[in-house]
Amino acid sequence: MGRIVIVDWSNKALFQEQLERHFQLRHEIYVIERKWQALARPIDIEMDAFDTEHAIYLLALDSAGDVIGGSRLVPTTQPHLLGDVFPQLANGSAPRAPDIYEWTRFFIAFPHRTTGKSARPAGEVLCGLLEVSLRLGIRKISVVCEAFWPDRLRTLGWKVEVLGERLQREDCEIVGALIEVSQAALESTKRFYDIEGSVLHPPDTLPPVRATEVVGP
Incomplete structure (x- = not known):
């Protein structure tokens, strides 16, 4: 069974606990660990102007149902990071279309990272990103990222164009x-991380109960 849960406006009530933990992890990673103080808020969660009803979240779960990684897709027909904050990175004209979505907030929680190589949970999130995009008819994904990322993604077999x-x-x-976005990129990423089958959890079903939870009186 896949470990990537897809959460959007239509099913967020089913995954409220996991979604809240995802925002907490974003705070721990981006505000505390990476010290992006512009994102700091009085509460220990990280949300921005693009966490709206249009956002699609990919939440990676461990075997106990805890969130260990995540990412986000936002339609480029709506406000998004490249188009509305950093248009200069696309020479002033960020691509916008119904079949182009923006990818942001990719993370893996610290205990699940590996030194010197990309961790398997990262591969599962990347495969989930491509799987969801193929299912939704997303043709291309835009991204604002650190300058090393295009070459890193190309090693997975992805076709990446730097815009500016x-x-x-x-x-x-x-x-x-x-x-x-292509089936070929998905298959080459699965081979790189030795992943078989779909990484996606069945839609609209609850993930495993966390081991720390107590059921009953």
Whole structure:
């Protein structure tokens, strides 16, 4: 059974606990660990202007049902990071279309990362990203990312176009890129991470109960 749960406006009530934990992890990783202080809020969650009813979340779960990773897709026909915050990364004209979505907030929780290589949970989220995109008829994915990401994704067999010049930020260089969604990219990513079958959890079904939960009186 796949471990990537897809949560959107239509089924968020089923996965409210996992979605809240996902926002907490985003705070732990982006605000505390990476020190993106512009994202800091008085509460220990990280949400931005693009966490709206249009967002689609990919939540990676462990065998106990705890969130260990995640990512987000946002339609480019709605406000999004590349088009509305960093249009200069696409030479002032970010691609927008019903079949182009933006990919943001990709993370893996610290205990599930590996040193010197990409962790399997990361591969599951990447495969989930492509699987969901293929199912939804998404043709391309735009992204604002650190400058090393296009080459890293190309090693997985992805076709990635850098849209403009690099932009130097306080702690890194970032670029805007456009990724082609294809079955070939999905299959090559599965081979790279030694993944078989679908990584997606069946829709509209509850994931495993967390081991720490107590059921009954």
